[in-house]
Amino acid sequence: MSIQRLYLKELLTFDESELEFDPGLIVLTGPSGAGKSVLMQSVLSSFGYGSSEARVCEVTLGRPKKLNSEAYDLDEELVIRSLKRDRTRFYLNGQNIPRKALQSLFSTTINYLSVRDKSGFESETLLKLLDDSLGSRDTIYKKLLKECRSRYRNYHIKLNELAKIREDEKKLSELIEFTTYEIEKIRGIDPKKVKIRN
Secondary structure: OOEEEEEEEEEOOEEEEEEEOOOOOOOOOOOOOOOHHHHHHHHHHHOOOOOOOOOEEEEEEEOOOOOOOOOOOOOOEEEEEEEEOOOEEEEEOOEEOOHHHHHHHOOOOOOOOOOOOOOOOOHHHHHHHHHHHHHHHOHHHHHHHHHHHHHHHHHHHHHHHHHHHHHHHHHHHHHHHHHHHHHHHHHHHOOOOOOOOO
C-alpha cells in the first residue's frame, strides 16, 4: 500500500496543506517542532489509529491487493476522509464508516508503531527495506548486492579463522611461557649429572 496524496486543513500550524507522494520509501525530516509527529498522527488517524487535530484530513491511496469488504464499495483508488467538528467522522470513498470498522479493514495493511516503540527500525531491518526497494527496480544493484553478500559471508568465515589462529597463538604463547618458567626453575636447582653404576 502506498499513499499517493495527503490533504490537511486547519491542523495547528498548517492552515491548509497538500502533499503528493511518489511510490517507495518516504522519509519526513525537519527540526524539532516542525510538525512531523503531528503530520504522521493525522495520517495514522485516517486509518482509525488515534485522533487528529485537523479539521479535515484526506488520504488518497491505491487499493491494497488483499483489501476486500462486503460492507463497503472499494474502488482501485481509495479516498479516506476524516472531518472533525463536535466529533470526528470518517468516510471511505464517500461512505460513512465507523473508526473501528476502518481500523479493522486496514489492520493487515497498516503496521503502526508508537513514538516510543523502536521495533522494526533496527539497522538490519531498514537496510533490508532499502535493499529490497532498490533491488526490485535496478538489476545492476541486485547483482552488486548479491556479490557484496557473498563477499561479506566470506569475510566472516575468514574472520572466524583468524580468531581461531589468534586463540591457538595465545595458547602456544602461554605454553612457551610455562615451559620457560619450568626450565628456569630446574636451572635454579642446578642439577648435576650423576653416573649410576650397577
